[in-house]
Amino acid sequence: MADTTNFSVRMDSEVKQQCEELFNDLGMTLTTAINIFLRQAIRVGGLPFEVRQERPNKETIAAMLEAERIAHDPTVPHYSDVEEALRELKR
Numbered sequence: 001m002a003d004t005t006n007f008s009v010r011m012d013s014e015v016k017q018q019c020e021e022l023f024n025d026l027g028m029t030l031t032t033a034i035n036i037f038l039r040q041a042i043r044v045g046g047l048p049f050e051v052r053q054e055r056p057n058k059e060t061i062a063a064m065l066e067a068e069r070i071a072h073d074p075t076v077p078h079y080s081d082v083e084e085a086l087r088e089l090k091r
Contacts, residue, residue, distance in 0.1 A: 009034075 016030070023033045040048035056064065070076050079085040 019033070020030050023030055026033075028036075037048065077088070079088065
């Protein structure tokens, strides 16, 4: 048997409960799931999943702000469906 050790982790009790239920449904304990995570981290040389902050580029941010402005501008025509908008474009 491999030499084992204990360690403590502080986490939100609701997160722990949800994880225990999830991993139980998968046929394993929280300890087993943590060991899988750690072994996978060693195998890939880092976190075993991508960690990033999604940031839209400047063009997307500008489009989002424009859409927000248009949505709240009472002087901008609004259409109930695509067909109505297309009819207006054909005029």
